[in-house]
Amino acid sequence: MFINLDFESDEPIYLQLVHQIIEGIARRDLRPGEALPSVRSLASDIGINLHTVNKAYQHLKQDGFILIHRQKGVVINPDGVPKADASHKSQLEKNLRPLIAESICRDISEEEFLMLCKSLYKTYQGGRS
Amino acid sequence: MFINLDFESDEPIYLQLVHQIIEGIARRDLRPGEALPSVRSLASDIGINLHTVNKAYQHLKQDGFILIHRQKGVVINPDGVPKADASHKSQLEKNLRPLIAESICRDISEEEFLMLCKSLYKTYQGGRS
DNA sequence: TAACTGTTATATTTATTGTATAACAGTTAG
DNA sequence: CTAACTGTTATACAATAAATATAACAGTTA
Known part of the structure; x- marks a missing residue:
């Protein structure tokens, strides 16, 4: 592991x-x-x-x-992880909100923030459909 | 307040x-x-x-x-919040990582995730330079 | 039978969270 | 000068969460 x-x-x-x-x-x-x-x-x-x-x-x-x-x-889980429903997405937004608020205060632009998210997505998408 | x-x-x-x-x-x-x-x-x-x-x-x-x-x-702070340095950005990435990992598991696409971030940014940018 | 599974129970230690009072030192308004 | 207000510090206490330590139970498998 x-x-x-x-x-x-x-x-x-x-x-x-x-x-x-x-x-x-x-x-x-x-x-x-x-x-x-x-x-x-x-x-x-x-x-x-x-x-x-x-x-x-x-x-x-x-x-x-x-x-x-x-x-x-x-x-x-052999069937894969259950897809996000409304409550999952609401929770995601709730977790994301303070990160974005602090980023704005610290002058991290929307573009820079989105680029960071994209690069993290890329980290996990080595072999995906 | x-x-x-x-x-x-x-x-x-x-x-x-x-x-x-x-x-x-x-x-x-x-x-x-x-x-x-x-x-x-x-x-x-x-x-x-x-x-x-x-x-x-x-x-x-x-x-x-x-x-x-x-x-x-x-x-x-009258001088505004200090801008993010390398350690702030590293911390941001550290906080963002598990949110994105779970999103991928739950089949939230990169596009949907980015849209959520954009809409949150918009929430705070009512009147900005 | 022996070794392995997750599970449950009980107990203890430690750290975090939140509250409760009280006092200190400096500022400011009356 | 006094009274009321600042943040700060100290101490104590209760509740909860986190982590560990043993021990046992009930099934499964080699």
Whole structure:
């Protein structure tokens, strides 16, 4: 796995885990149906507690990124991640708003902001339909 | 003031304060040099503790949005907010990355994402040079 | 049977958040 | 001069979140 945690960050490590797995899916490094490490093995691999990994997995399950089979294991959602609905988009806007407000205050132009977004999109679209 | 707090939100209220003041500056509702309410009056206005307001003000001061004169009061930075440097932009990219990764997973196209950003920029650019 | 799965329960530690009072030092208005 | 106002500091407390530590349970699989 490609997990790289920053224990000094103000971002909780269970959230770092969630984000890095989502990024792995976006990057198509993690494919639909692909298995994820068990909570215990991943925890010991990266040197954290089993419950912290489990918390991350539960979040990812709640949001449809993964499936958890009780006595089998954890798998990237074989049907793909559910498409964004209205509430997802509203949440996205809510998260985006303060970033854009600060960017405007700091004189980052709309063009520069959009270019940054485009380059990030490009980061994830190595091989996509 | 245009402060509207959500006490049910998972976002800390001191951060809600920070964001709403930054948005007020971006919207040019708060102008450079304009005075902000004292920690005590704002706290009592919105029904929270003085220290919570002070925490928000300290963050805004740290980031150059406001100036605090010891026995005078709090003022929107008269020289304007310091422009983004490399570390600001790196932080912006860091904050943007998980939003874009999830958007890709949820099949939000680059075009749709960019349109959302544009419409948010438009929200703040009511009267700008 | 043994080793593995996710899950649940309990407990503890630590950090963050928010509140509550009180006081200090300087400014300003009456 | 006094009173009321600034931000600031200190201390204490409660509630919550984050992370760890053990332990056990119920199925699955080699």
